[in-house]
Amino acid sequence: MAGYALPIERPAPRLSGWRERSVLPGFPLALGVTLAWLGAIVAVPLTALALRPWEIGVGGAWTTLTSARVLAALQLSFGLSLLAALLNAPLGLMIAWTLERYAFPGRRLLDALVDLPFALPTAVAGIALTALYAPTGPLGALAAKAGIKVAYTPLGIFVALVFIGLPFVVRQLQPVLADLDREVEEAAGTLGATPAQRFWRVMLPALAPALLSGAGLAFARAVGEYGSVIFIAGNMPMKSEIAPLLIVTKLEEFDYAGAAAIGLAMVVVSLAALAAVNAAQAALAARGRAGASA
Amino acid sequence: MKHLHLPGLAPLLLIGSIAVMALLIVMPLGVVFSEAFAKGVGPYLAALTDPDALAAIRLTLTAAAIAVPLNAAFGLAAAWAIAKFEFRGKAALMALIDLPFSMSPVVSGLVWVLIFGAQGWLGGWLADHDVKIIFALPGIVLATVTVTLPFVARELIPVMLDQGADEEAAAVTLGAGGLTVLRRVTIPNVKWALLYGVLICNARAMGEFGAVSVVSGKIRGLTNTLPLHIEALYNDYDFVGAFAAASLLASLGVVTLVVKQALEWRYSCELAVAGRR
Numbered sequence: 001m002a003g004y005a006l007p008i009e010r011p012a013p014r015l016s017g018w019r020e021r022s023v024l025p026g027f028p029l030a031l032g033v034t035l036a037w038l039g040a041i042v043a044v045p046l047t048a049l050a051l052r053p054w055e056i057g058v059g060g061a062w063t064t065l066t067s068a069r070v071l072a073a074l075q076l077s078f079g080l081s082l083l084a085a086l087l088n089a090p091l092g093l094m095i096a097w098t099l100e101r102y103a104f105p106g107r108r109l110l111d112a113l114v115d116l117p118f119a120l121p122t123a124v125a126g127i128a129l130t131a132l133y134a135p136t137g138p139l140g141a142l143a144a145k146a147g148i149k150v151a152y153t154p155l156g157i158f159v160a161l162v163f164i165g166l167p168f169v170v171r172q173l174q175p176v177l178a179d180l181d182r183e184v185e186e187a188a189g190t191l192g193a194t195p196a197q198r199f200w201r202v203m204l205p206a207l208a209p210a211l212l213s214g215a216g217l218a219f220a221r222a223v224g225e226y227g228s229v230i231f232i233a234g235n236m237p238m239k240s241e242i243a244p245l246l247i248v249t250k251l252e253e254f255d256y257a258g259a260a261a262i263g264l265a266m267v268v269v270s271l272a273a274l275a276a277v278n279a280a281q282a283a284l285a286a287r288g289r290a291g292a293s294a
Numbered sequence: 295m296k297h298l299h300l301p302g303l304a305p306l307l308l309i310g311s312i313a314v315m316a317l318l319i320v321m322p323l324g325v326v327f328s329e330a331f332a333k334g335v336g337p338y339l340a341a342l343t344d345p346d347a348l349a350a351i352r353l354t355l356t357a358a359a360i361a362v363p364l365n366a367a368f369g370l371a372a373a374w375a376i377a378k379f380e381f382r383g384k385a386a387l388m389a390l391i392d393l394p395f396s397m398s399p400v401v402s403g404l405v406w407v408l409i410f411g412a413q414g415w416l417g418g419w420l421a422d423h424d425v426k427i428i429f430a431l432p433g434i435v436l437a438t439v440t441v442t443l444p445f446v447a448r449e450l451i452p453v454m455l456d457q458g459a460d461e462e463a464a465a466v467t468l469g470a471g472g473l474t475v476l477r478r479v480t481i482p483n484v485k486w487a488l489l490y491g492v493l494i495c496n497a498r499a500m501g502e503f504g505a506v507s508v509v510s511g512k513i514r515g516l517t518n519t520l521p522l523h524i525e526a527l528y529n530d531y532d533f534v535g536a537f538a539a540a541s542l543l544a545s546l547g548v549v550t551l552v553v554k555q556a557l558e559w560r561y562s563c564e565l566a567v568a569g570r571r
Contacts, residue, residue, distance in 0.1 A: 020461070098310075263401040
């Protein structure tokens with residue numbers, strides 16, 4: 001035999017059974033541990049969440065969800081999360097662009113700081129934002145001079161949601177901005193496109209899927225956000241009470257079914273929103289590819 | 295011609311980015327420390343050596359010390375199964391692992407109350423047998439585990455998928471057993487990714503607030519973790535105490551960020567983040 005191994009042609013895995021045979025050991029154990037842990041920590045608890053709202057009957061669950069206070073909280077949570085994601089999209093694009101396209105001293109520090117909202121525990125962020133934006137705080141006092149009240153109003157909640165959502169958009173955009181096909185940009189330039197045209201007609205469509213998924217992740221995180229919001233929110237029923245807080249309130253009243261109904265509604269709507277974002281992202285990416293090859 | 299730079303807009307975008315980062319991201323970090331030391335070092339240290347504060351620190355460390363190794367072991371097992379083998383249902387499995395990311399922390403705590411709480415499915419049985427899960431350490435650990443479940447797995451799976459199974463297959467062909475392969479081949483190959491995942495998992499475990507607040511019962515000195523201790527002091531208008539405790543967690547966050555960044559710069563090709571950035 002020659003002293004080298006012949007390259008072995010490996011066909012794409014075509015599964016005859018439910019799995020491909022492998023020389024490696026440990027598959028049953030590894031998969032068993034994975035499924036057992038996921039079952040115990042995710043599947044069983046979620047089953048409880050899915051089943052318990054109906055203890056008060058479909059009518060009871062519906063009444064809970066459509067009571068004025070719950071509806072107001074759900075509207076507030078989903079509405080403000082959407083607004084925050086909409087602001088985070090341009091802010092995140094600006095920061096990602098600055099970090100990827102310009103060289104300036106402190107760029108790496110700024111880049112590292114983007115993750116601060118991920119690294120700072122939510123309760124810490126919550127009291128810190130409140131101290132800043134309360135009427136006595138440095139930023140809150142400035143806003144008060146302009147006649148704007150930030151902390152203890154929905155605007156305060158909005159600020160907290162922008163804070164926790166921003167890194168998602170920046171981190172989704174950065175790799176795309178770095179890898180964006182240089183030739184496409186060049187071609188647009190050589191064909192006489194102005195910088196504005198190159199941005200709006202060439203780059204933004206290429207960035208759109210990442211922008212959308214970043215904003216989608218920020219939205220999903222914001223909907224369920226609790227710690228960074230409750231300190232700054234003021235928590236006035238019907239005005240500045242977020243849906244997760246209402247779950248806590250229901251639990252304190254031992255209304256488990258009501259709490260589960262709100263929790264289930266939030267999970268269902270969040271997952272539906274993420275699925276919609278994924279679908280839209282896939283459609284955008286497909287259109288981008290079609291446009292690029294056309 | 296190079297990438298589009300929009301040079302004319304550079305100063306504007308730079309100033310805008312720095313302003314947003316400073317006002318929104320950096321100032322909150324600064325205010326934690328300025329408020330913590332607002333009355334000097336003495337009250338700061340007094341707040342941190344208060345018995346309730348020490349109990350909260352101990353509880354937080356205990357919960358993380360249980361939850362993080364469990365989820366690290368889970369992450370390794372899940373990544374081994376998903377990255378080294380071909381089987382049906384992989385995508386569904388990965389979606390299930392990601393699920394806690396799209397759940398409100400409050401819901402991650404709520405689900406355990408629905409099972410083990412006073413009016414939970416097993417609440418009566420637990421009360422009869424004098425077992426405490428909710429409003430006690432087991433509940434706090436369960437909530438922490440739920441919230442931090444994806445972190446290590448999420449970091450390891452892409453890295454191990456990237457590396458494939460060829461090295462492990464070679465080791466097995468040469469006669470190595472499963473444990474030897476794991477210890478001598480797989481783990482050395484993913485050690486930085488594993489550390490990265492554990493680091494982030496730990497930061498989240500120690501800082502978790504929403505999920506733990508639902509299951510803890512918030513008994514001072516007993517079931518208050520550090521984030522809950524912060525809330526209790528803040529609601530008592532003890533701002534120095536609250537921000538002193540917060541400064542510990544903020545420092546943990548900053549240290550995590552620095553180590554994470556160092557790992558990303560030095561070992562970026564061995565981290566999942568390399569694929570993303």
